[in-house]
Amino acid sequence: RKLFASEVNFVKGVVNMQGLPPADRPEIAFAGRSNVGKSSLINALFNRKQLARASGQPGRTQEINFFTILEALYVVDLPGYGFAKAPKAVVDKWTNFTQTYLRGRTNLQRVFLLIDSRRGVGDVDRGIMKVLDRAALNYQIVLTKADKLKKSELDKVIDDAVVAIKKNPAAHPRIMLTSAEKNIGLPELKAEIVALL
Ligand code: GDP
Numbered sequence: 001r002k003l004f005a006s007e008v009n010f011v012k013g014v015v016n017m018q019g020l021p022p023a024d025r026p027e028i029a030f031a032g033r034s035n036v037g038k039s040s041l042i043n044a045l046f047n048r049k050q051l052a053r054a055s056g057q058p059g060r061t062q063e064i065n066f067f068t069i070l071e072a073l074y075v076v077d078l079p080g081y082g083f084a085k086a087p088k089a090v091v092d093k094w095t096n097f098t099q100t101y102l103r104g105r106t107n108l109q110r111v112f113l114l115i116d117s118r119r120g121v122g123d124v125d126r127g128i129m130k131v132l133d134r135a136a137l138n139y140q141i142v143l144t145k146a147d148k149l150k151k152s153e154l155d156k157v158i159d160d161a162v163v164a165i166k167k168n169p170a171a172h173p174r175i176m177l178t179s180a181e182k183n184i185g186l187p188e189l190k191a192e193i194v195a196l197l
Pocket of ligand 1: 032
């Protein structure tokens with residue numbers, strides 16, 4: 001419980017490998033398309049209003065943001081991917097850094113890959129899943145904005161996600177269903193995080 005209460009501190013925004021904080025504690029990372037609801041989910045999970053900045057300007061956030069929980073865990077907010085408007089050079093740069101970070105981070109326990117329930121798993125998501133598989137990283141799909149869909153629609157999105165990860169060896173088999181707005185699935189996601197410590 002306490003882990004998700006109030007002792008959450010922003011550590012730093014990092015733009016290159018030299019800037020990474022020492023890998024001296026367990027770490028989890030959140031990834032997903034721009035506008036997937038990543039900031040909202042991180043803020044809802046850790047009871048903070050403005051822990052992760054909501055994406056006012058898609059394409060601008062290139063930093064990997066580090067937070068620490070009770071000094072015991074790093075929570076990492078990865079740059080959103082899939083911006084149409086960001087200049088190619090910028091996209092390449094953050095993609096490069098993010099991939100290098102993902103490949104080399106020894107304390108990284110799991111990447112939570114956020115997918116908008118309304119969009120389902122897209123081509124860009126599949127590309128990211130390949131990167132995670134190649135890096136042999138443990139990752140888990142988290143469907144966001146579940147409040148936007150009916151039960152039957154959610155069932156279909158979950159089925160599609162199950163199919164999408166079937167051949168991906170590094171993917172966690174359990175698909176999480178969440179809504180930051182309606183507090184759906186947050187206790188379950190917290191339990192997943194606690195189990196990693
Ligand atoms: P980010 O770009 O991934 O950080 O996405 P944000 O957290 O900024 O959210 C993008 C948009 O989706 C905002 O308009 C949010 O209000 C909305 N949003 C985020 N989470 C939810 C949710 O659980 N339910 C609904 N209905 N909307 C959400």
